[in-house]
Amino acid sequence: MSLYKLLPIAALLLAGAASATPANDPAHAKARELLERTVNIPTTPGSPKLIEMANYLAGEYRKAGFPEADIKVMPYEKVAALIVRWRAPNPSARPIMLMAHMDVVEARREDWGDTDPFVFTEKDGYYYGRGTSDIKQGIAATSAALMKLKAEGFQPTRDIIVFYTGDEETVSHGAELGATEWRNLLDVEFGLNADGGGGAFAPDGRPLGFSLQSAEKTYATYTFTVRNRGGHSSKPRADNAIYALANALARLEKYRFTPVMNETTRAYFAGREKTERGALGNAMRAWLKNPKDGRVADLIEADEGETGLTRTRCVATRLAGGHADNALPQLATATVNCRIMPGVSPDAIKVELEKIAADKNVAVTRNDQAVSSLDSPLRADVVNAYTDAVKARHPNSPVFPEMSAGASDANPFRIAGIPIYGVDGSWGIVPTDMRAHGRDERLPVKALDDDVDHWVFMLRRLAGKP
Numbered sequence: 001m002s003l004y005k006l007l008p009i010a011a012l013l014l015a016g017a018a019s020a021t022p023a024n025d026p027a028h029a030k031a032r033e034l035l036e037r038t039v040n041i042p043t044t045p046g047s048p049k050l051i052e053m054a055n056y057l058a059g060e061y062r063k064a065g066f067p068e069a070d071i072k073v074m075p076y077e078k079v080a081a082l083i084v085r086w087r088a089p090n091p092s093a094r095p096i097m098l099m100a101h102m103d104v105v106e107a108r109r110e111d112w113g114d115t116d117p118f119v120f121t122e123k124d125g126y127y128y129g130r131g132t133s134d135i136k137q138g139i140a141a142t143s144a145a146l147m148k149l150k151a152e153g154f155q156p157t158r159d160i161i162v163f164y165t166g167d168e169e170t171v172s173h174g175a176e177l178g179a180t181e182w183r184n185l186l187d188v189e190f191g192l193n194a195d196g197g198g199g200a201f202a203p204d205g206r207p208l209g210f211s212l213q214s215a216e217k218t219y220a221t222y223t224f225t226v227r228n229r230g231g232h233s234s235k236p237r238a239d240n241a242i243y244a245l246a247n248a249l250a251r252l253e254k255y256r257f258t259p260v261m262n263e264t265t266r267a268y269f270a271g272r273e274k275t276e277r278g279a280l281g282n283a284m285r286a287w288l289k290n291p292k293d294g295r296v297a298d299l300i301e302a303d304e305g306e307t308g309l310t311r312t313r314c315v316a317t318r319l320a321g322g323h324a325d326n327a328l329p330q331l332a333t334a335t336v337n338c339r340i341m342p343g344v345s346p347d348a349i350k351v352e353l354e355k356i357a358a359d360k361n362v363a364v365t366r367n368d369q370a371v372s373s374l375d376s377p378l379r380a381d382v383v384n385a386y387t388d389a390v391k392a393r394h395p396n397s398p399v400f401p402e403m404s405a406g407a408s409d410a411n412p413f414r415i416a417g418i419p420i421y422g423v424d425g426s427w428g429i430v431p432t433d434m435r436a437h438g439r440d441e442r443l444p445v446k447a448l449d450d451d452v453d454h455w456v457f458m459l460r461r462l463a464g465k466p
Helices: 009-016 026-039 049-063 136-151 173-179 241-254 263-272 278-289 294-301 346-357 380-393 410-415 445-463
Strands: 071-076 079-086 096-101 121-123 126-128 160-165 190-201 207-216 218-227 313-321 331-340 362-366 399-404 420-429 442-444
Touching: 026 049, 026 126, 026 136, 026 445, 049 071, 049 079, 049 136, 049 160, 071 173, 079 173, 096 136, 096 445, 126 445, 136 160, 136 190, 136 420, 136 445, 160 173, 173 410, 190 380, 190 399, 190 410, 207 263, 207 380, 207 410, 218 241, 218 346, 241 313, 241 331, 241 346, 241 362, 263 278, 263 399, 278 294, 331 346, 346 362, 380 399, 380 420, 380 445, 410 420, 420 442, 420 445, 442 445
Parallel strands: 096 160, 096 190, 190 420, 207 399
Antiparallel strands: 071 079, 079 160, 121 126, 126 442, 190 207, 207 420, 218 331, 218 362, 313 331
16 A cells, blocks of 8 residues: 555645645634534524524624624524625625525434534544534634634625525525515625535545536426226226326336536536546546437436436435225325426426326326526636635645536525525545535534635635735
């Protein structure tokens, strides 16, 4: 085994940093303080603790010198959002927004190992606790970066607006309010989302890349319903509701939506194919040459890490049927969750699902009022600032634009015409640190320090003098 593989991962990453930050940087200590305090506040969905966290953060911004008039705790539906505005003395450009969410998914103590999910714990070079990687680290890093710049006398050339919501993990109503009713407070040129982007390293220290999230799929849910007159189970008939539903779902399982390539995914695969070897790399190169080639798109989709990046995907997630052991079913239903490519209407997918079902007895209905997500244009200023911020700490890491298969608070703003970019600078080791929403969620200590420096760099570049 080489000496390189014997070195601790932290040492490898420190050795790769091009710009040094002074030891015991007060901003790093502040980020740790903020992360510890917020992890210890169990901000699970709908909890009044979300208002407590918003008030705590508001107090920290007041102590850092941000005027009371520019700090607003916005209660809504038993939770709250926080809006903080740092006014530029002589703005030369429209404001920008820093986004994150305060809520976290539920966690049970008995499901975790040696640590309590809602007790911040530091051990073995990691911070443990619910939210350490999704995404209270983003709140800690963005807040500490702003407070550092404020303390240093930084004068922004445009207003910087903080927007932390309280229900991203459930319904994202806070983001919807931000893009509509609160739009006068958040009328920005673009947003920078801490709940997107970030980097990954292999266990041997090899950089796997950092991603800039500029698009995400639309989350939409449908129901397949079959109704039947039923009857006695001793007299089976061909028109069985469960069989009709099962056949429709079998057709859905085999169906592949038409491949779609947008600006974000083209840039992503153009970057990935440069380093990806073997069959997957060959498929990426072939798809870039011919985005209509469904066969190579299937090869890409077969890789777990790339699933959902070439097309809309729909999958059955819940199933119910029948009412008695000795009766023919009168009702059978299935929930079908779809992650739809940006720019594609959920209504158009409903029509396609009806064709897939291929049975007049299978009714397809929509379960929500989702509106098609839009991708954000790859602005040169944001892409360059993010790339340079990553390279300042990890010079050997590739940087790719990314389309997220999941959903975030970015979606309502993109729909409203405000571009949003997921540009966080934290990182983890793959696969051991991939624990968001899961057991023993954690973040490397060094990753939080890097994230603070990353956001300071980004803000200087995008809201400072050239």
